[in-house]
Amino acid sequence: MNRSDFLSKKISACGLLVALAMIFSYIETLIPINAGLPGMKLGIANLVVVAALYLFGPPEALLISLVRILLVGFLFGSGMSILYSLAGGLVSFLAMVLLKRTQKFSIVGASLFGGAMHNVGQLLVAAAVVENAKIFYYLPPLLCVGCVTGILVGLLALRILPTGQKIMRNAGTL
Amino acid sequence: MKRNDCILAAAIFLFAGLLSVMFFLSGNEQGNYVTVTVDKKVYGTYPLDETQDIEILTEFGHNNLHVENGTVCMTEADCPDGYCKRQGEISTEKETIVCLPHKLVVEIQGAKPNGGRTEEQTDGQTGEDYDILVK
Structure with missing residues (x-):
């Protein structure tokens, strides 16, 4: 398989993951778990970003995260909500890359x-x-909530990662 | 899942716990006034001992505050997320209700936070002191 073949497969895989993350973002809006704290949410869309980070690497994960935030923001949000998501998404991305x-x-x-x-x-x-x-x-409760939802998402990611690796390997994108 | 993950989670919870304790110990004074700030500018200051509904109409949207028995809560808001309505009642000086889409902050204050007036009062007092000294 030559390089351009590999690249186009990779691009389509990333596109699929963006679509998946967008669906998760939408599902998230249907589950109102927040207690009125700004920024409190399940973060299931992050499942895709975390998985992409461990499947591919930081560049792909960052791309997926940014494209998802912009698309979801333009579809369902406003200018300000994009700014918040972008700040949260970037800080969380950097934190995850550092830890990895x-x-x-x-x-x-x-x-x-x-x-x-x-x-x-x-x-x-x-x-x-x-x-x-x-x-x-608001910081203490938000830290705790973020930690708990992060653990749930992380455990899910741990479960799906082997399957994801298998799928991506079969598709020739790893 | 590694042992380090658990340590990290525990550290975050511990940090959050310590912060909460710190915030809690830094005082829980009941306030006397409620100040509404919209886009960094003071919209109005209202006494907490009067039962009243405060309507806030700005370029960002509409909010309605209810004041009763020294507590304030957001009863109505046409912001897209509606988080502010779910922040409950506030009554102590460090509590706030935030409506981010409307750039609105509701905070409790002990004394009437009117910069100009307090300055005038202190000026007057120093003036009097001076008078007494001259006498």
């Missing part, structure tokens, strides 16, 4: 750290938008 690089943590550790940092990123943007530091009183 240390090789001392499993995919669950990366996911839970990403989940917690996602909320930190969103809170930072929120604090900047309203210029009010009192918003940081």
Whole structure:
């Protein structure tokens, strides 16, 4: 298989994963779990990003994450909601890449750290938008929620990763 | 799942716990006024001891606050997420209700936070002190 073949297969695989992440984002809007805290959500769309990070690597995962945020933002959100998602998505992505690089943590550790940092990123943007530091009183509950949802997503990712690897290998994208 | 994952999770929970304790210990004073800020500008300050509904109409949208027995809650909002309505009642000085889409922050304050007036008052006081000194 030559390089351009491999690339086009990789691109279509990433496209599929973006579509999957978008569906997860949509499903997430149907499950209202938040208790009124800004930034609180299940984060199942992150399952795709975490899986892509361990299947392919940081560039593909970042691409999938960014494309998903922009598409979902334009479809269902507004300018501001894209900004929040972008902040959360980027901070959580960086956190996960850093943790993966240390090789001392499993995919669950990366996911839970990403989940917690996602909320930190969103809170930072929120604090900047309203210029009010009192918003940081939301930090403790948001950290805990992000950690718990991150663990759930991480455990799911741990389960699906072998299957994902098999599928991607069969499709010739690994 | 590795042992380090558990340690990391425990560390995050511990950090969150410590922060909560710190916030809790830093005082829980009941406030006397509620200040509404929209897009970094003060929209209005209202006393907490009066039962009243505060309507907030801005370029970003519409919110309705209810004040009763020293507590404030968001009763109505036409923001897309509606998170602000679910933040419940607030009554102590560090609690806030935030409506991010409307760039709106509701906070409780102990004293009337009116910069200009307090300055005038202190000026007046120093003036009096001066008078007394001269006498």
